[in-house]
Amino acid sequence: xxxxxxxxxxxxxxxxxxxxxKTYTARGREPFAAVRGIDLAVEPGEMVALLGPSGxxxxxxxxxxxxxxxxxxxxxxxxxxxxxxxxPGRRDVGVGFEGYALYPPxxxxxxxxxxxxxxxxxxxxxxxxxxxxxxxxxxxLDLRPAGLSSGQKQRVALARALVRNPPVLLLDExxxxxxxxxxxxxxxxxxxxxxxxxxxxxxxTHDQLEALSLADRMAVMxxxxxxxxxxxxxxxxxxxxxxVADFVGEPSINLVGGTVADGGGAVRIGGAGTxxxxxxxxxxxxxxxxxxxxxxxxxxxxxxxxxxxxxxxxFEYLMEFxxxxxxxxxxxxxxxxxxxxxxxxxxxxxxxSLDPGAPVLIGARPEHVHLFDPGTGxxxx
Amino acid sequence: xxxxRRPGRRRFSPASAGADLLLVLWFAFxxxxxxxxVLLSLKSRxxxxxxxxxxxxxxxxxxxxxxxxxxxxxxVDFTGALLTSLVTSLGAVLLSLAIGVPAAYAAGRWAxxxxxxxxxxxxxxxxxxxxxxxxxxxxxxNQLGLFDSDAGTIWVLQLVTLPLIVWIxxxxxxxxxxxxxxxxxxxxxxxxxxxxxxALPLVRPGIAASALLAFVFAWNNYVFPLILTGGQNPxxxxxxxxxxxxxxxxxxxxxxxxxxxxxxxxxxxxxxxxRYLVRGLSFGAVKS
Numbered sequence: 276x277x278x279x280x281x282x283x284x285x286x287x288x289x290x291x292x293x294x295x296x297k298t299y300t301a302r303g304r305e306p307f308a309a310v311r312g313i314d315l316a317v318e319p320g321e322m323v324a325l326l327g328p329s330g331x332x333x334x335x336x337x338x339x340x341x342x343x344x345x346x347x348x349x350x351x352x353x354x355x356x357x358x359x360x361x362x363p364g365r366r367d368v369g370v371g372f373e374g375y376a377l378y379p380p381x382x383x384x385x386x387x388x389x390x391x392x393x394x395x396x397x398x399x400x401x402x403x404x405x406x407x408x409x410x411x412x413x414x415x416l417d418l419r420p421a422g423l424s425s426g427q428k429q430r431v432a433l434a435r436a437l438v439r440n441p442p443v444l445l446l447d448e449x450x451x452x453x454x455x456x457x458x459x460x461x462x463x464x465x466x467x468x469x470x471x472x473x474x475x476x477x478x479x480t481h482d483q484l485e486a487l488s489l490a491d492r493m494a495v496m497x498x499x500x501x502x503x504x505x506x507x508x509x510x511x512x513x514x515x516x517x518x519v520a521d522f523v524g525e526p527s528i529n530l531v532g533g534t535v536a537d538g539g540g541a542v543r544i545g546g547a548g549t550x551x552x553x554x555x556x557x558x559x560x561x562x563x564x565x566x567x568x569x570x571x572x573x574x575x576x577x578x579x580x581x582x583x584x585x586x587x588x589x590f591e592y593l594m595e596f597x598x599x600x601x602x603x604x605x606x607x608x609x610x611x612x613x614x615x616x617x618x619x620x621x622x623x624x625x626x627x628s629l630d631p632g633a634p635v636l637i638g639a640r641p642e643h644v645h646l647f648d649p650g651t652g653x654x655x656x
Numbered sequence: 657x658x659x660x661r662r663p664g665r666r667r668f669s670p671a672s673a674g675a676d677l678l679l680v681l682w683f684a685f686x687x688x689x690x691x692x693x694v695l696l697s698l699k700s701r702x703x704x705x706x707x708x709x710x711x712x713x714x715x716x717x718x719x720x721x722x723x724x725x726x727x728x729x730x731x732v733d734f735t736g737a738l739l740t741s742l743v744t745s746l747g748a749v750l751l752s753l754a755i756g757v758p759a760a761y762a763a764g765r766w767a768x769x770x771x772x773x774x775x776x777x778x779x780x781x782x783x784x785x786x787x788x789x790x791x792x793x794x795x796x797x798n799q800l801g802l803f804d805s806d807a808g809t810i811w812v813l814q815l816v817t818l819p820l821i822v823w824i825x826x827x828x829x830x831x832x833x834x835x836x837x838x839x840x841x842x843x844x845x846x847x848x849x850x851x852x853x854x855a856l857p858l859v860r861p862g863i864a865a866s867a868l869l870a871f872v873f874a875w876n877n878y879v880f881p882l883i884l885t886g887g888q889n890p891x892x893x894x895x896x897x898x899x900x901x902x903x904x905x906x907x908x909x910x911x912x913x914x915x916x917x918x919x920x921x922x923x924x925x926x927x928x929x930x931r932y933l934v935r936g937l938s939f940g941a942v943k944s
Contacts, residue, residue, distance in 0.1 A: 301767070341838075341842060343838050363838070363841045364845065364846075366842075370839070373835075378854065380858070389840070393840070393843040393844040435839070
C-alpha cells in the first residue's frame with residue numbers, strides 16, 4: 276500500500292526533503308517560521324498530498340521545492356541531485372499554479388509552446404499537439420485563455436506543466452476553482468493521467484476529500500510541520516494526534532472527556548458509560564476520547580458489551596447512511612465536547628431510522644477508540 | 657408606494673431638479689474663464705480691453721501668434737516655445753520611462769531594505785511645493801550651465817513625471833499575478849527575460865496611460881521653466897505670459913489665442929486617455 280505503483284516509468288524520480296525550514300524575516304517584525312523542519316521521502320511515481328488548514332506551510336513547502344521561495348535551511352533532492360540552490364528553471368519540475376498562470380495575450384497553443392521555446396526544443400509543434408490530444412484540448416488551441424471556462428483553463432494549465440515532461444509535478448490547489456461537478460471529473464482525470472505518465476507528484480490541498488481520492492500517501496501539516504505521513508487508511512484509522520484525528524474525516528471525529536477505567540482497556544465517559552480501548556494508558560488518567568461517527572456501533576439493549584447510553588437529538592437520513600446527533604447521558608451538551616463541538620455524532624447504516632428522543636446504546640471496537648492527552652493533544656497509545 | 661420603477665428612468669422630483677440646476681450653475685461658473693478666453697482670443701486689438709460679449713470676431717490673433725509678424729510685434733517666439741515644450745515634455749517622459757518602469761517593477765514585486773523610503777521620497781516630489789527647491793536648483797543650474805537648456809528642463813521635469821510613472825506602474829505590476837512570471841522562470845527563462853517578455857507586455861496599457869498623463873503634467877508645468885529657463889528658450893507656459901508685457905504693451909487677445917493653442921495638446925491627450933485618468937490621478941491610493 277505504501278509502495279509506489281510498479282508501472283512507474285524510468286523518467287520518474289524520487290523527491291526528498293531533509294529538515295526543510297523557511298523563516299520569513301521582515302524589518303520591524305517578529306521572524307515568522309512558516310515551515311519548521313519537514314522531512315519527506317516521496318517514491319518515484321508516487322502521488323503525495325500535502326493536506327492542512329490555510330497557513331500550515333503547505334504552499335510554502337511546494338514553492339521551496341519549485342525554487343520560487345528560498346530555503347532557509349535544509350535540503351531538497353530530486354533523484355540523487357541536490358537542487359536546493361538551483362534556480363527554478365534548472366530543477367526540471369512542472370508546476371500547476373492555483374491561478375493557472377496562463378499568459379493572457381497568447382493563444383493556448385502559444386502558451387503551451389512557451390516553455391519549450393525557452394529550452395530551445397526542436398519538436399515544439401508535435402509535442403504541443405501530442406499533449407493537447409491527450410488532454411483533449413485540441414479544439415481550444417487557437418483560443419485565448421480569457422475565452423476558456425475554468426475547467427478548460429485547468430486542463431490547459433496542466434498541459435502547460437506536463438508538456439516539458441518533467442519528472443516531478445507540483446500542483447497547488449488544482450481543483451479549488453472548479454465547481455462541484457467538474458471537480459469530481461477533473462479529480463478522476465488527474466489520477467488517471469498521473470498513473471499513466473508516472474510523474475512523481477505533490478498535490479497541495481486543504482480539502483481532505485481531494486487528498487484522500489488523489490494521493491497514494493498524504494502528509495497532514497499544521498504549524499509548519501508534518502503531523503502525520505501515511506496512506507489515507509493509516510491517517511484515518513490510526514491518527515498520530517488529536518489535530519490529525521480532528522482535521523481528517525467527515526463528519527469530524529467525536530471528542531469527549533473521559534477517564535481511563537481501573538485495570539485499563541476501557542475508558543469511562545462521565546455518567547454515560549464506558550467504551551473499550553486498545554490504548555494502554557494508565558488507569559485513572561484524564562484523557563480526551565476520540566471516536567469517529569463511522570466507527571460508532573449501535574448496541575442492542577441487554578448486550579453485555581460496554582457502551583454509552585444516549586438520547587437521539589436530531590436524525591438526518593442521507594440515503595446511503597444516516598447521521599444521528601445524540602446527547603450523551605450525564606453530560607452537559609455544551610461542555611460534552613471538551614474542546615470539540617458539544618455534540619456526539621453517530622453514523623448509522625442505510626435503511627435504519629432513529630426517532631428523536633429515542634434512547635440508544637453506542638459501542639465501538641477497541642482499536643477505534645483513540646485516547647488523547649487533553650492538554651497537548653498527543654495520542655496515548 | 658411606487659409600484660414599478662424602470663431602471664434608468666428617474667421620476668421627476670423638485671429635489672433632483674434643484675440638484676441638476678445647481679450642477680448647471682456650477683458648470684457655467686467653472687467654465688466661464690475658458691469661455692472668456694475664447695471670446696478674448698477672437699477680439700481685435702481695439703476690442704481687447706472691452707468687456708462686451710458682442711463684437712466682430714476675427715481669427716487673426718491665432719495667425720499672428722504663430723507667425724513672424726507676432727515675433728516682430730511682441731518679441732515672443734511662440735512657435736519656438738511650442739517646439740521647446742514638445743521636446744522637453746517628450747524628453748522628460750522618455751527619461752522617466754527608462755528609469756521608472758524598472759523601478760516600478762522592483763517596487764511592485766519586492767520589499768527590499770529601504771524600498772518604502774525610496775517610494776515615499778519619489779512620491780514626496782509630487783506634494784512638496786516646487787518653490788521649496790527652486791532657489792537651490794537655480795544656483796545649481798547656473799553653475800552647471802544647465803540654465804535655459806532643454807537638457808536642464810528635462811532633468812527638472814523628472815520631479816513631475818517620475819513619481820507619476822513609478823506609482824501608477826507599480827500598481828499595474830502589483831495587480832499582475834506573480835505566477836505568470838514564475839511560470840516563465842520554471843520554464844527556464846531568466847528573471848530579466850521574464851520581466852521583458854511576460855511582465856512588460858502586460859502593463860503596456862499602464863505605460864501608455866502613465867506616459868500620456870506625465871506628458872500633460874510636464875507640458876502644463878509653469879514654475880520650473882519660469883525660473884530655470886531664461887529669455888532664449890522658454891516653454892509655452894512661460895511664453896504665453898510674455899504677450900502680456902513685452903515692450904510696454906499688453907496683448908490680451910494674443911495671450912488668449914496663445915493659451916488656447918497651448919492647451920490643445922494636453923486636451924487631446926486627456927480625451928484620449930479619459931478611461932485611465934481617474935486611476936492615474938488617484939495614484940498611490942489604489943494600493944499603498
